[in-house]
Structures are given as C-alpha cells and as structure tokens.
Amino acid sequence: WSSVEESRLFYLRTHQHANDTDEPEDEYVGEGDDDPSGDIRLPSSFMHSPAWTNANVADCLALRRRLGNITLFITFTFNPKWPEVVLQLRPGQTVHDRPDVVIRAFKARFAVVLKLLHTLFGSERYHIRIMEFQKRGFPHNHVAIAL
Numbered sequence: 001w002s003s004v005e006e007s008r009l010f011y012l013r014t015h016q017h018a019n020d021t022d023e024p025e026d027e028y029v030g031e032g033d034d035d036p037s038g039d040i041r042l043p044s045s046f047m048h049s050p051a052w053t054n055a056n057v058a059d060c061l062a063l064r065r066r067l068g069n070i071t072l073f074i075t076f077t078f079n080p081k082w083p084e085v086v087l088q089l090r091p092g093q094t095v096h097d098r099p100d101v102v103i104r105a106f107k108a109r110f111a112v113v114l115k116l117l118h119t120l121f122g123s124e125r126y127h128i129r130i131m132e133f134q135k136r137g138f139p140h141n142h143v144a145i146a147l
Contacts, residue, residue, distance in 0.1 A: 008046070012040060012042060012043070012046070013040055016040050016041065060128050060144075063126050063128065064146075067125045067126050067146060068125060068146055069146065070128075070144040070145060070146045071145055071146055071147040072117075072121075072143075072144070072145040072147070073142070073143070073144050073145075074113075074117075074141075074142075074143045074145070075140060075141070075142050075143075076109075076110055076113055076140060076141045076143065077134075077138070077140040078102060078105075078106045078138040078139050078140060080095040080102075080138065082105055082109070084101075084105045084108075085098075085101055085102060085105045088101045089101075095138075096136075096137060099137070102137075102138065102139070103139065106139050110141055114143075117145065121145075121147050122147070123147075124145050124146060124147055125146040125147065126145075126146050127143060127144065127145040127146070128143070128144045129141055129142065129143045129144075130142045
C-alpha cells in the first residue's frame with residue numbers, strides 16, 4: 001500500500017501543472033520539487049485530501065437541500081471491553097494488538113445498530129455516515145439520518 005501511495009504522490013507531483021502551460025508536458029516530468037508554481041494540490045480522487053473533503057461536504061449539503069434536514073445525529077463508539085473482542089485476545093495481548101478483531105467487532109455491532117434504527121423508525125430518506133479513528137486508534141462513526 002505504501003509504495004502504491006508513494007507512486008500516486010510522485011505522479012501528482014511531477015504532472016501537477018502539465019496542463020497549466022502551453023509548453024510540452026515532457027518538460028515537467030522528472031523535475032520533482034522544481035515545480036514551476038511551487039505548490040502541489042491533491043485532487044478530489046485522492047482520499048482525505050482537501051478537495052476530497054470539499055466534494056463530500058458539497059454532496060452532503062446537496063442531499064440536505066434536495067431531500068430535507070436530518071432528523072437524527074448519532075455517534076457510535078467502540079468499547080474495548082466488548083466480550084467478542086476480549087474473547088479473541090490471547091494472554092498478554094491488549095486490544096491495540098488486534099486491530100483486525102476491533103474493526104470486525106465494530107462493524108458487526110454497527111450493522112446491528114443500523115438494523116435496530118430501521119426497525120424502530122421505519123424507512124429513511126437518506127443517511128450519511130463517516131468512520132473516524134480516535135487518538136487511541138479505536139473507530140467511531142458519525143451518522144446523520146433523515147427520516
């Protein structure tokens with residue numbers, strides 16, 4: 001994954017301003033940090049870039065404008081004492097040693113919560129969810145639901 005990301009970043013750095021000038025594209029290839037404008041902007045196709053964030057915010061605002069305001073805003077947080085996580089740990093291991101178990105348990109519990117919400121409130125117009133990781137490395141979700 002690291003080498004793929006490095007390749008993508010190298011391509012973006014070397015081809016950033018290739019279409020900005022009338023000069024041939026070959027002039028900028030391989031020059032690395034000698035970029036003519038001095039800045040590198042990541043496109044919206046590069047996950048978690050500012051352009052990607054702006055595009056997602058614009059999409060969310062368009063949903064709200066088109067389909068109405070949200071009804072519920074829920075934050076779902078991981079609990080390191082969940083039995084399905086603790087049972088998977090070997091002696092001497094901590095929850096931080098098993099991120100695979102953490103994510104699997106979190107996704108399973110979150111799916112149950114979404115199903116419960118659907119059972120309690122019925123159909124929804126739309127929902128937006130974002131998964132983030134806390135400083136300790138544990139996941140949590142933010143969910144905005146329009147009923």
